[in-house]
Amino acid sequence: MRARKADTLDMGRRTLVFGSVGVAVVVAGVLAAVFAFGSSGGTQASSTVTGADRVATLLDGIPQQGTALGDPSAPVTLVEFADPQCPYCGVWERDALPDIVDGYVRTGKVRVVFDGLAFVGPDSLTALRTALAAAQQNRFWNVLELLYENQGTENTGWVTDSLLRDIGAAVPGLDTDRMLADRSSAAVDGLITQANTTARNAGVTATPSFAVGRTGGQLQLVRVNSLTASAITPALDAALKQ
């Protein structure tokens, strides 16, 4: 009787163990399937870029001059040091920048200048050169934001000519052929050199990094503890009060 009870218990434990392993295998299989067949989330080059409407709305009506966004006579300048491939820079651009643009740039208080760095890898340089080439047509921010919207995994060759052409086609008023040709221009070389020099002099060691100050004056590097707009707005407010 006792032996039968023990057998029943062992059977129950075996069922529990093998049942749990079965459930685990099914859960892991479902997860793998979700990852394999789920939305690419814009991480791979595709024939259509994502975020075109959001970027168009974000930048609509805001003046652009080269790599600067906003009123040139805005009292405060925010310089952003970033790499087009850096994932945290992508988070900042997608999640924090819209609040800065709506609250400070669109209202003429702040202009944002992008100093592009390309340290992550070859895709960084290709993406940066393309955006800087678009700056020659004052469409830098449109291309930059679309690159971040469609940012792929680092150094996987995601910055293809096909993606860049799709991005170019999604930017109103941009001559895509001219942008692609201008990537190796002396003007683009000069902007890259200038950004590197500025970053080195400012003591930038990570991306994204930010410097804030009165326009035309000395800018101070601002340490941010999160990639949200609220991390940088106190520095902007302080500079506006000066």
Place this chain on the structure above:
Amino acid sequence: MTDRRLRGAVLLLSLVGAGVAAYLTVAHFGHVRIACATGGCETVQTSRYAEVAGVPVAAIGLAAYLVLAWSGVARGELARGIGFAAAVTGFAVSMVLLYVQAGILHAFCQWCLASDAILVLLLPATLLRVWRGAPPGAGSSRPARRPRARARARRGARPQPRH
């Protein structure tokens, strides 16, 4: 190793795992830059594989670790069974995520690797608890009756009021 020690090990490992998962969950929602010695944390945490149906994988892991921690505190067949089921499922999922890091993203997140290591330890601990069953003298999740109460129950007598 006694069941008491096994429960203690399960509880301790689960709490460490819950801490790791909580840190990653807070960093995810707060867009906070996470400390990283392996260099690939941000690639992993900002990749599309960091969420399933809009829910951060770290948050799912936190829930699983809390279940495991409960199984380390609670006694009984049910707690042991749920603990093992959570551990083996977590281990299987962590293997999928490890493949994603190594084979797809080519980047490793130290916090994810720490969680993997914890699950590797939790798996045999929870399995052993299930396989051994209840320790001697702890047949059920209810507290054991005191000997006098047990004797009274055998006799079918009601406890007499004290004067």
